[in-house]
Amino acid sequence: MSNSETTGCNGVNIEAILGAREALTGAPEAAQFKWRATSEWVNGTHTRSTVEKYFGLGEEHSHKTTFRYDTDHPEIFASEDNGSTPLEIVLVGLSGCIGAGIATVAANRQIKLHSVKATLEADMDMAGVLGIDADVRNGFNGIRVQYEIDADASEDDIRAIVAQSQKRSAVYDIVTNPTEVEVKVTKA
């Protein structure tokens, strides 16, 4: 939220984050953000999504550059594998979010991180999406995340950082709790 170059522990500018927290406590309307993506179908199961603008602090913002994400299905489904599956993007979002939280929480607790590595794996029964068995859900049956962290702290303190990061993670919340999704369609 700040362009300040005075980054501290773990490369996190914790003072800027705490300052923003303080400022937004007194200005709840400025805390209202909108995150956006646009996407366009390319061909087959290949879709290209872009992320550029978002809204927050009462005004529009743009990322430094426009980010593009290709999603597709692998060749075993007779697709061209032009990108990761959308399912894997969910895992990317989850680990990105918890990872950002780990660095921030650790910085706030003045714990220096040396390395943070995560391996994510999700189980899914294809009988759901393929309509083979109505009792099988489409989505993941579960997600397992394995963290390997080297930091100047005890194992319990490291576990507490990861637990706190999950507690404060937006993507973790979205994945573990129901979210209302509204899809509207217009003819172009």
Place this chain on the structure above:
Amino acid sequence: MSDQPRKLVAGSTDALIVGAGHSGLAISHCLADLGVEHVILERGEVANSWRTERWDSLRLLTPSWQSRLPGYAYEGKDRDGFMSMSEVTDFVEGYANITEAAIHRRTEVTCVSLSGDQYKVETSQGVWQTRSVVIASGGFNIPHVPAIAGGVPDFIQQFDTHGYRNPGQLPEGGCMVVGASATGVQLAEEIHQSGRPVTLCVGEHVRLPRNYRGRDVQFWMDVCGVLDESIDEVDDLVRARNVPSPQLVGTSHKQTLDLNVLTDMGVRLVGRLAMIRDGRALFSGGLKNVCELADLKMNRLLALFDEWVDEHSEDPGQGPRERFEPTRVDASPLLGLDLNGRELSSIIWATGYRPDYSWLDLPILDRKGMIKHQGGIADAPGVYVLGLNFLRRRKSSFIHGAEDDARDLAGHLHAHLGNQNMAGLG
């Protein structure tokens, strides 16, 4: 007095205390010590909330030796026991009997508003003018039931924590208890024991053993200074004030009542109730993490107790260092439950309380309806609040926590009146 018309002037005073519970009576004693003239108004009887708004089996979470108020202490025989609600009522009533100030019972405050440099207090028994107001009406007036309760099918009977008294009220069949603080785990246990299989929705919670190294956990919290921690010593006061009550129960056999005990009993643990959609209760997939958070937090507290023992050569405890089994959670906890499937016949909302300030016509409420205050000193001169979670110290909402807060605020109130007098003379 009860026949007087509503608008009749009841009197004027320097300080008016709303509520004759332990907090209101405690500050009354402190004000009397300072020679401040005051009255106490009570909507019902002394200790009204303890008397009428709690379930049958409830006992204090703190041992009786800890129950003390300014100039008053527990003098019964069972110092290590936990008072029942009727014993608490007797305890507070006994305190009221040695209170010098006038206690106006069955006098409900209907409006407090500014009137010049004083306050006008309208009541069911007339109008008071006062130079200062102490809000000691409690922090647990209204059970908070989330809006999602509206999605529960009609055939399921719902109870909040004021409506619930004992399992006998409930229909036969499964019961879902929403919330796993002290209230939730206590009700889950007694309802499950009554033969109604319980599903317990568990969000963020505080796990504590009843006993540690042979002493009550409150003993350790006391000697280690945890309970005396002040609002200046915590880095996130909002969070500290909203910490749910710990998973404790006061029983004669000093039983621990954590989630593992409930699991062993057959209670089914599920994640926080996130939503009810199309008659289906949806539970958070974050159960493991809230349990991990609670286990880690408990272990940090136990480590603090151990450090204290290490630093004091004479160990007051009787046992060795202990660590408890981590909270057991199913590999795949239930994520949804069809409420129309007839498995459940009742739901208990143990989802917290809110104070009732509907009678407060002063611009001192924040956007969530809570009183804006600095350690009990409200954002209006001469207005104070007592008895809320972590008001000035971690122990603020406990009976024994009232004393230090009441002394501090009585001192501030006394000085405020003095300053007003000086200004008047000037």
